[in-house]
Amino acid sequence: MPQLDFDNPLLIAQVVWLLIIFGLLYYVLSTYALPRVESVLEERRARIAADLGAAQAAKAEADAAMAAHREATAKARAEAQSAIASAMQQAQAEAAARSEELNRRLAQQIQEAEQRIAAARDAAMGALRQVSTETAESLVAKLAGRADRTPVTAAVDRALAARGQA
Template sequence: MPQLDFGNPLLIAQVVWLLIIFGLLCYVMATYALPRVAEVLEHRDGRIRGDLEAAQAAKAEADAAMAAHREATAKARADAQSSIASAMQGAQAEAARRAETLNAKLAKQIEEAETRIAAARDAAMGALRQVSVDTTHNLVAKLTGQADATAVNAAVDKVLGARDALATRGS
């Protein structure tokens, strides 16, 4: 390597110029370049810190908004459940009121129908008694030639009474 030829008289001059140029380069770097690099690094560090603080503030704000949203949602759910329960109670009360009205109306109709049925049954039984009396009277008159109306009435009443007694025992 020719650069390391220590026998060369120019070697000392080259080393001196190397030291001068290196010192000048170090001075220029320390005076001009490095302060600007440090300034850029400080500016960058400050901007990063500001962005991190802004991000933390935004995160805290978002967390607060999320908590408020959850609280509002929970309140809305509770209000909705309350409204649903109130509506259900109202509907049940209305249904019970309508059922009572309908039951009263049906009970009245059933009572009226039972009264009509009893009247129709009594009328039919009265007609049946009269038909029975007439038929029995005619049969007895044809068979014997004479019929006692009082005896026929008593016999028909006895048979119908026995029939009614059997009907009431059967129910």
């Protein structure tokens, strides 16, 4: 390397100037430039730390808001379930009352229908007795020439009693 030619008398002068320039450059950088860079770096570090603190505070606030939202949602859901249950109970009570009223009316209608059926059956049985008696009397009159109403009526009554329709 030609720069390190130790036989050259200028080599010592170049090394001295190198040390002087390096010392001067080191002094200028350490006195003026590096403190400014350090202050910028420190300011940046402080700003980042402040931003991180603000972000953590915002996260804590958001977490608190989310917890409050969840609590409000759970409370609203519980109130809605309670209202639904109350409405269901009320509807069931109304349905039971209506059903009971309907059953009462139906039972009354059934009883009235049974009474009408019994009255119609009694009327039909009376008409059957009369028709049977008249038919038997007419047959006996055609066969025997004359018919007595009392024995014919007694025979019809016995026949109906035997059938269980008396």
